[in-house]
């Protein structure tokens with residue numbers, strides 16, 4: 001764990017007194033800077049952002065307190081082709097965010113100044129006809145990912161319908177809400193499909209044996225969400241049994257497995273639900289061979305730039321995931337998933353907050369963040385910027 005002194009957080013800003021107070025905190029390094037991906041470059045950059053206007057009618061001014069860095073950020077950078085907001089030369093990154101409401105505009109009653117919130121990532125474009133997480137590419141923007149700036153520029157405007165209230169006692173863990181919402185969606189989709197064919201409550205009567213694959217934040221979040229449901233859970237990775245991530249899996253209550261997954265007796269030793277979070281075609285095919293009858297596999301991990309291959313299974317996984325195919329591919333999260341993710345955080349807060357907190361393996365100041373946008377620490381899980 002890296003400990004770096006925090007950038008001081010200014011006091012809450014009353015509406016109508018914005019620019020003065022924001023100006024006041026410009027001394028701290030990143031007061032008005034965002035971390036951006038620039039077209040044609042793979043390197044993350046600090047960019048100066050304009051001071052936000054006071055929130056207008058129906059708007060909320062938020063300030064980022066914590067920001068998770070994830071594989072998607074690194075993939076956007078590696079591609080050197082970020083989806084830019086119209087007329088912009090860079091995309092401000094950041095989509096896993098815990099923020100505080102600093103001011104609300106006229107007519108806002110849903111949240112008040114001082115409230116802690118987690119913003120959603122995806123926003124439907126006008127006229128979109130499906131649940132937001134099921135939309136086709138082109139029918140949505142995603143903050144920090146697709147054509148809308150993200151939350152690393154620490155002051156941003158939003159609308160209350162895109163914000164989930166976070167109880168103050170969950171402040172330390174709530175930056176994990178967004179990745180938890182991703183796995184919650186996968187689980188909800190699997191339950192819906194399974195109940196459609198086996199009947200309501202089928203996994204309540206007989207809890208599924210779960211395998212989560214991959215030792216990144218999504219793999220651990222998948223294990224955490226399955227364990228919260230009381231489902232017997234295994235986490236697969238390539239680390240040794242005595243590694244820190246294997247120990248964390250055990251401390252969360254998962255069985256850590258590595259090596260060969262395929263089993264001759266897949267009914268007895270196999271799994272009923274695989275939450276595939278590695279994005280690796282090799283791991284996915286191995287896990288598929290360990291699925292018991294009536295088993296469900298959900299793809300939650302993919303590579304943005306798959307390698308060309310004679311049978312491009314990684315491309316199949318990525319398309320399945322991003323287009324919500326019923327393999328089952330799963331991307332983004334619905335309101336029910338965000339609510340469930342907050343339930344996950346609250347459950348872990350009450351049961352074993354220190355174990356869930358160990359998913360955050362680096363806490364860094366904004367000025368030290370760029371390295372983490374290009375690299376993952378060995379044995380690291382989630383790097384979080386503390387504003």
Ligand code: BGC
Nearest residue numbers: 070072121142145182331332
């Ligand atoms: C985000 C999702 C997003 C997906 C595809 C993930 O990293 O967590 O919210 O939909 O990337 O852009």
